Amino acid sequence: MSQQFYYLISSLPVIALGADPALRSDAFLERCQARLDPERYARLAAVTLDPEAVPYARGAAQRWRAWETWLRNQIAAARAPGHEQDANRWTRPEPDVFPSDRRRLEEILAMPSPLRRERALDELRWRRIDDLAAGHEFDFDALVIYRLHLLLAEKWAGRSAERGAANLDELVQGGIEQARAVRVTQSE
Numbered sequence: 001m002s003q004q005f006y007y008l009i010s011s012l013p014v015i016a017l018g019a020d021p022a023l024r025s026d027a028f029l030e031r032c033q034a035r036l037d038p039e040r041y042a043r044l045a046a047v048t049l050d051p052e053a054v055p056y057a058r059g060a061a062q063r064w065r066a067w068e069t070w071l072r073n074q075i076a077a078a079r080a081p082g083h084e085q086d087a088n089r090w091t092r093p094e095p096d097v098f099p100s101d102r103r104r105l106e107e108i109l110a111m112p113s114p115l116r117r118e119r120a121l122d123e124l125r126w127r128r129i130d131d132l133a134a135g136h137e138f139d140f141d142a143l144v145i146y147r148l149h150l151l152l153a154e155k156w157a158g159r160s161a162e163r164g165a166a167n168l169d170e171l172v173q174g175g176i177e178q179a180r181a182v183r184v185t186q187s188e
Contacts, residue, residue: 047061047148049063060144066094067096075105
């Protein structure tokens, strides 16, 4: 029987996509480090949203890696023709296929707004992570699943229209300053 982490998992705050998480990754990992052996802690700390970041994974992390690789391959295949590229250059070997998500992915990729498309992709990711949770309420995979949810929530935390407008203004202002500097050097 695998080790159970009843107290640790039941003490973790609920995470929702789009809401600022009450617990950040560093604090989550700090809590886990005190309760996990070094090998398991290292595996948990290595969990990331990037399927290529950890070449070897087990359990929920392995299933996440397979699905995320499939998702990225599908996105590459959909985008490549528009950029006159060969999708094979960007795809990775897929250990599995996920036909149940194909239709929703097609709908998402057809969205005209890049922000809405990215949000919908992350909602699809969130649902897949939820699916991974079946049967893993208090075991190590539950911690992996919590970490994946936390990483997605942190990705969206702090994003706002005001912050986006401020970032755009900063970029435009930087471009204007660069153009002025070029004009000054050309007129000299």
